[in-house]
Amino acid sequence: MCGWLRSPRVIPRRRRVAAVAAGFVDLGENYAQEMLTKVDLVPGARWHFVGRLQSNKVRLLAGHVHLWQSIDRRSLVSELARRDPGAKVLIQVDLAGTEGRGGVQRGDVGALLAFARDCGLEVSGLMGVAAPQADAAQEAFSWLAATAAELGLQEVSMGMSGDLEDALRAGATMVRIGTALLGPRRG
Helix, strand or coil, rough: EEEEEECCCCCCCHHHHHHHCCCCCCCEEECHHHHHHHHHHCCCCCECCCCCCCCHHHHHHHHEEEEEEEEHHHHHHHHHHHCCCCCCEEEEEEECCCCCCCCHHHHHHHHHHHHHCCCCEEEEEEECCCCCCCHHHHHHHHHHHHHHHHHCCCCCEEECCCHHHHHHHHCEEEEECHHHHHCCCCC
């Protein structure tokens, strides 16, 4: 399970450390610069990068990320294989068709998975963000879980604060619940 930690000026250090002490060892972050400010402040955390990743940010984050959850294109796979060989990743799938969210098209998942493995990355699952409509989310989550199972992948990262029940029913192994835990992002 992943929870987001907001920027240091919004969530006091004691609350970040308390989250880890309460069992939130796997923490997610959307933005490279924000993650870098938090890595040393939260001892014992395993960081997941869950946001849209630019290839030029890989060099900054390599060595700090436990699980790269938003791998969605060949150029990113190549850069990651170069900067963080053997990295553990999830392939992000475009479930919603929302501009700017990222994700490989459903029909291209197998090809990107094979390429990532050929480049030496450890692909452990799939990640997706569904459309806000409940019926679309249910279909998308079911498809993602079934596809992961067909590909022999163990991890399925799907569901956020607003749709985590649907994601869990569909078979999520990881959910991203930062808003439910910490409130909406400010700034």
